[in-house]
Amino acid sequence: xxxxxxxxxxxxxxxxxxxxxxxxxxxxxxxxxxxxxxxxxxxxxxxxxxxxxxxxxxxxxxxxxxxxxxxxxxxxxxxxxxxxxxxxxxxxxxxxxxxxxxxxxxxxxxxxxxxxxxxxxxxxxxxxxxxxxxxxxxxxxxxxxxxxxxxxxxxxxxxxxxxxxxxxxxxxxxxxxxxxxxxxxxxxxxxxxxxxxxxxxxxxxxxxxxxxxxxxxxxxxxxxxxxxxxxxxxxxxxxxxxxxxxxxxxxxxxxxxxxxxxxxxxxxxxxxxxxxxxxxxxxxxxxxxxxxxxx
Numbered sequence: 001x002x003x004x005x006x007x008x009x010x011x012x013x014x015x016x017x018x019x020x021x022x023x024x025x026x027x028x029x030x031x032x033x034x035x036x037x038x039x040x041x042x043x044x045x046x047x048x049x050x051x052x053x054x055x056x057x058x059x060x061x062x063x064x065x066x067x068x069x070x071x072x073x074x075x076x077x078x079x080x081x082x083x084x085x086x087x088x089x090x091x092x093x094x095x096x097x098x099x100x101x102x103x104x105x106x107x108x109x110x111x112x113x114x115x116x117x118x119x120x121x122x123x124x125x126x127x128x129x130x131x132x133x134x135x136x137x138x139x140x141x142x143x144x145x146x147x148x149x150x151x152x153x154x155x156x157x158x159x160x161x162x163x164x165x166x167x168x169x170x171x172x173x174x175x176x177x178x179x180x181x182x183x184x185x186x187x188x189x190x191x192x193x194x195x196x197x198x199x200x201x202x203x204x205x206x207x208x209x210x211x212x213x214x215x216x217x218x219x220x221x222x223x224x225x226x227x228x229x230x231x232x233x234x235x236x237x238x239x240x241x242x243x244x245x246x247x248x249x250x251x252x253x254x255x256x257x258x259x260x261x262x263x264x265x266x267x268x269x270x271x272x273x274x275x276x277x278x279x280x281x282x283x284x285x286x287x288x289x290x291x292x293x294x295x
Contacts, residue, residue, distance in 0.1 A: 009147060010119055013130070013156075013163075014095040016257030020126040021119035022094070024165065028113070044236065083149075094165070096141035096156060105140065105155060109168045116156070116163040127163070129254070134158045 009024040038047040051059045066083065067075035094116075118127035134141065135158035145154045145165075153168040228234070 007117075011091075011145075012093040013116065013127075014093045015130060015141075016253075018126060018130075018253045018257055019093070020130070021123045022116050022127070023119045025115050025117065027115050027164065091146040094143050094145045094154060094156065096143040098142050099134075099137070099139040100142055102138070102140050102157065105168070108174060110155070111152075111167045111169050114165045114167075115159075116165050131158050131161075131163055134163075 005025050007023040012019045013022045066078045069075050118124045141156040145152050153170055155166045
């Protein structure tokens with residue numbers, strides 16, 4: 001039976017004046033990691049988490065507000081409608097603002113992968129155009145997207161027959177590698193030892209095949225569950241009970257993005273060279289990151 005794929009975000013993929021309705025699905029399988037629930041050994045009931053104050057008083061959801069700590073022990077209280085009023089354009093769209101080589105993004109920045117699908121037949125042509133253009137240019141689109149109340153830096157690239165989106169860590173979230181490794185000694189390795197290490201690496205070098213690696217813990221856990229079930233170990237546990245796609249003239253939007261019509265705003269002057277939005281971790285002596293495989 002085909003695996004059910006849940007759409008958890010709908011919006012638009014924007015490139016200049018082009019807007020394509022898309023939907024986002026998780027790239028990671030739900031069963032990839034073992035999931036446990038806490039059960040009361042005596043009553044065989046699921047254990048629930050209750051929101052309580054410091055005095056162990058149960059708090060109703062309508063009495064809970066968000067607090068932003070401005071200094072130890074002091075908070076600014078924010079209501080839900082106040083947070084919703086903080087408008088972010090990236091809540092409903094993924095706007096690609098620049099394109100970089102895949103090797104420009106150090107692997108340490110990649111966080112979580114998702115698949116992007118066209119939302120409706122009308123979006124398929126524009127989706128295919130962007131996919132093929134990214135693949136032929138061997139480029140990665142960089143932009144921002146708001147997911148679960150957090151604005152994420154994202155990378156979009158062609159992966160197989162479709163588009164893949166990776167959330168990225170911001171530069172401020174990554175520790176400076178030079179500072180972390182500052183305490184390491186600077187002793188130069190012996191030439192013969194270095195040569196043996198290189199020979200060992202060469203002898204075990206091969207194309208990467210993720211399917212050749214197994215999650216041994218997950219397999220052992222499934223075997224344990226099967227054995228427990230075979231011996232009558234399973235017990236009953238008491239439990240508690242998007243905007244539509246718009247029709248767009250993709251070709252016209254693409255033409256207008258390249259050559260604005262009379263009366264439209266002129267394209268901005270080329271920006272001076274600046275540091276890329278995503279810069280490699282500053283590790284001395286590190287080789288450039290390998291290119292991520294594009295479709």
